[in-house]
Amino acid sequence: MSSGQNERREMTGAEMVVQALKDNGVKHVFGYPGGAVLPIYDEIFQQDEVEHVLVRHEQGAGHAAEGYARSTGKAGVMLVTSGPGATNAVTPLQDALMDSIPLVCLTGQVPTSLIGSDAFQECDTIGITRPCTKHNWLVKDVNELAAIIHEAFHVATTGRPGPVVVDIPKDVQFAKGTYVPPQTAPRTSYQPKVQGDLDKIKAAVELMANAKRPILYTGGGVINSGPEASHLLRELVDLTGFPITSTLMGLGAYPASGKNWMGMLGMHGTYEANMAMHDCDVMVCIGARFDDRITGRLSAFSPNSKKIHIDIDPSSINKNVHTDVPIIGDVGRVLEDLVRLWRATARADKKALHPWWEQIAKWRARDSLAYKMNHDVIMPQYAVQRLYALTKDIDTYITTEVGQHQMWAAQHYHFEKPNRWMTSGGLGTMGYGLPAALGVQIAHPDALVIDIAGDASVQMTMQEMSAAVQHEAPIKIFILNNQYMGMVRQWQQLLHGNRLSHSYTEAMPDFVKLAEAYGGHGIRCEKPDELDDAIKEMISVKKPVIFDCRVATLANCFPMIPSGKAHNEMLLPDEATDEAVANAIDAKGRELV
């Protein structure tokens, strides 16, 4: 915090922006300059407390800020110009909205006198970003600027976190006004409920204590709540002896090495996790939202269970699935009460859970993540497994793009801690992983940061390699290169008679030369027995690396709950013959996404 914190001072709008960033504890801003933010860039130039990370495209700034936010738990900040700068920010804003990531986006705007005149690089930033932000502000008076930026940080980081936009016209950046420091009393209409209702928590404890087939289903809310929530979750698992599964967003909240861990659930989750969800009698949903990737066909979703749902967002309760015991509050606070009440009143009857664990063991024995090893060609699952084996003892952060590689990473890379896994879950943004890795590396300069990528996704934001080289961020881009948009192809096989319409990339860059062209280091590996050495080389290189890992081109991602099916109708890898794949989805399921 700066020394001038409690003073009201005269300064320009641009100075206020930088001062407000400092006062909100910001160390890094990801951005791209342009006409309507030049005064702010001029202020950034004249100080060194806030470091600016220059990207190559505004989308990259947004995902980098998201990666920064997810790996630190702090707000990520991006700064872009008006018009195209703002419209390019839309994808990361929506991404952050769907995955509840605190992202503060400052946009320049044409001067207030020109707003509405179709001026050069003008767009209705507030109108365009209204549905993809938690809240947004157009600042028309320099005297309101500081308070608005403080409020923006408050809204982005409290309650259910999310993205916010502050749109600042250029004349406001030049105008002089009074700076006010951050205040503790924000507006009265925004009061997120963090403390859970004790009676509801008691009811939950009672349900849980009498459960014979319980399951903990956890999500990104545990991670967003902070490290203490993950700690309490582990305590709850130890106390209750319940099996636990997690969504894609929640991986790492409970350690994958923990004995109660069942792996990820959902469309590409493990057999045991999904079967246990289907057959449980008490489901405790903690910071997750019953997304369609999780539930499969709703009418057949966990038909015989009582459901407890802990969420900070009241609109998540009963949205898709009816909840018997809703608890509205911050996961960490609620778990604190839950663990305390459990200790005081309930005793885990771990014997009573024996039959349930025996059943789970049978499902586990089905080995749903199995794949056929190949000694000539690298199987993508094998590549992720080797990457895990060779990096698990290093301080490692993983990001991904979106597609098959993302699911293989989620299945075969194992996370022991929260904030180590950055992926685009809700929006499914191809091109997320590379810039996110940049953001993570900026936040953790000494850590090993790996983007497990697909060859198609990574080309959407490849230009940020240049930013990584400029900022000496030694990110590792580990591409599972099968020359297809693998997940698109998998769905074409499932739904469209194997007609592979435009899912094959007929012209592929030479990724090794590409890495070198950017000033990074390129590695190619085509043989399973060369993979370990190649990965070790990648780890040892102290600059950005593109690793072109040539994998089996036609491998598909299993197990899978085909669209429109229930948890107990999974397609397992050893059953996924061509015929089974072609007939897996019926006419109704075809309409689904």
Place this chain on the structure above:
Amino acid sequence: MNAQHLQPTGSAYFIAKETERPEIHTLSVLVDNEPGVLARVIGLFSGRGYNIESLTVSETEHEKHLSRITIVTRGTPHVLEQIKHQLERIVPVHRVVDLTVRSHELGQERPLERELALVKVAGTGEGRVEALRLADAFRASVIDANTEHFIFEITGKGSKIDQFIAIMKPLGLVEICRTGVAAMNRGPQGM
């Protein structure tokens, strides 16, 4: 407004038949009177495929910069609950009260609802006399007239205004302007 065929969640995963019947409810939404707040509310309804049957908004407490938005919407009880929670997520929204639910809790059939309409009727001779006679029966007042037309001001429930307009149709109805519904619950308590 015509999004009735859409499922509220927007995803085909929820194609499962709604077994609940749609109901019409009136919501009162207290908001900070700041630029864009109405756009946030309307955007929420269009973005999530909810219906708006009627919407009115005006500043009600000038010193506190508060506006009150009254929305008449149609949906199943499940969807109506979602609408309420989604509205509450909007940062400048202070309170959302489902007046219809509230009136049931108070043992009443429905909240008080009133609408105002201006109705222009042109004509001469018999029809003109008939229009004036009927307007009197409906307690509509004449607020503008010359020898060829009347403008009536009528206040009441929506159904009363519907009826008045239907009757005026054959008598030379020219144009209609309606304010939309203003509503509150009976009894001494505020929202």
